[in-house]
Amino acid sequence: MTRSFKDLIVWQKAHSFVVLVYQATKSYPKFELFGLCSQFQRAAVSIPANIAEGYRRDGKADKLRFLNFAQGSLEECRYYILLSKDLCYIDIETYDLLTTSIEETSKLLNAYYKGVKEHMP
Template sequence: MHQFKELLIWKKSRLFCSKIYNVTADFPSEEKFGITNQLRRASVSIASNIAEGSSRNSNKEFARFLEIAIGSAYEVETQLLISSDLGFINEEGITELILLLEEIIKMTSKFRTTLL
């Protein structure tokens, strides 16, 4: 069993989630139950799956939860790109978020391979 609070991927995922909440606070109010909600839920899912997976009894199970976290990260990336297409996020904002997200994906993928 891993201590998720000590994992850098979990710490970065939490930070990323906070950034998503801050960015989406400026989205149009009519998107509250649309893309704002989707982005927030998917970003929470990244850190949550890392934490939940760390409690599992085997590395194989933990690796599966990391795979789900990576899937959520790609979901967030797609939603960020759509948000940019709709003009909800400026170029500078999306670049920063995508770079952080790519770092989280790479780190999580690499960590996952050590478990298998």
């Protein structure tokens, strides 16, 4: 039994992903501060934030809606990772690190969504 959203492994992985995104975007060109950096950071933060908000929702539909928002933000981040690599803002090592982190988060988030959908009354 969990007492807080912080107990959820999916939230922990998503939070770790956000930290990686902030570390990676520190080295982006200054002209991207209010462009790609901001968009990438906001989308990344939205993943664990929506997991946390959905955690406290009582109704199944409401909970699933917030988890779906998290899934959408996760997919947005997948694109920002690819774009960052293609613009040479991140090296292949950072690309691999971000990709691995987002894949782990995605698998956990999809499993959590499925679990809520199938097992919550």
